[in-house]
Amino acid sequence: MDLGLKDKVVALSGGGRKGGIGWATIRELKQAGAKVMMGDIEIDPAYEELTKDGTVDTTALDLSRPGNPEKLVQRTVDRFGKLDILINNLGVTIFRSGFLGVEDDDWDMIFRTNFLSNVRASRAAMPHLIENKGVIVNLASTLGTTPTPSLVDYSAFKAATLNLTKCLSEEFNPQGVRVVAVSPGAVLTPHWTREGGAFDMMAAEQGVEVETLRDEIIPKMFGMTTGRMVWPEEIAAAICFAASQRAGSLSGMALTVDAGSVKTI
Ligand SMILES: NC(=O)c1ccc[n+]([C@@H]2O[C@H](COP(=O)([O-])OP(=O)(O)OC[C@H]3O[C@@H](n4cnc5c(N)ncnc54)[C@H](O)[C@@H]3O)[C@@H](O)[C@H]2O)c1
Structure with missing residues (x-):
């Protein structure tokens, strides 16, 4: 199936680790002929190989800092001339002993690094996406709907991500921008x-x-x-489908790819 992603320009956050969901997605997008800018605080040297032919570029950014998610968007446009797809992939996970062990600073770090960076990137991207009838793909998680105490703050962040996906879809899909989520199980x-x-x-x-x-x-x-x-390539395939015009009627909802772990229907 041709997803029609050739020459689409993509910004993706938090894909710096080789073998992660972002890495697998960028490889898939590159194969489909898209151009990708990846922003992360730490970039695996393996990216040298991916960036050689100029279709993928990286930018080192601490995305928890105000102004830096906006820089990811701007650098994508500066480098490739436009923005069609934003993939909010960044999601730092820290295991907790339970609710009482999570301090204000922990909550602040998880929401600032993960959620607020996605909000900032989406806000900066929106004018470009409206112009190009583009797409936002948010990485959610099955924990957004089936939370666990050992990831209490991360689960709340993922619930917020699903909520924001619906809210942005309500406001911007009528202007041509689809906003979708992909909800992985353990990958x-x-x-x-x-x-x-x-x-x-x-x-x-x-x-x-x-x-x-x-x-x-x-x-x-x-x-x-x-x-x-779940294999990262299976999430990458779902992200690429969600970002493509083949998914033209998908907006405000999540594609769940969880190896059957969620028991509700
Ligand atoms: N792996 C899983 O089992 C799983 C399951 C469900 C959902 N998800 C979601 O999928 C997405 C990708 O997950 P993954 O496991 O591939 O990611 P990962 O844990 O491999 O990567 C996290 C990335 O975030 C980067 N990072 C950390 N702090 C940063 C900062 N301040 N600024 C910029 N970058 C920073 C790290 O350098 C790293 O590259 C996340 O949103 C995650 O929540 C993952």
């Missing part, structure tokens, strides 16, 4: 796999091997009917 990304990441923490806590966690404990814990975690 096999560096968030889980990197040294000191979620697998290492859980393996130490539970005294089990990482492979056992990945292949048995996590799929069972999340009720994944597929029997395995």
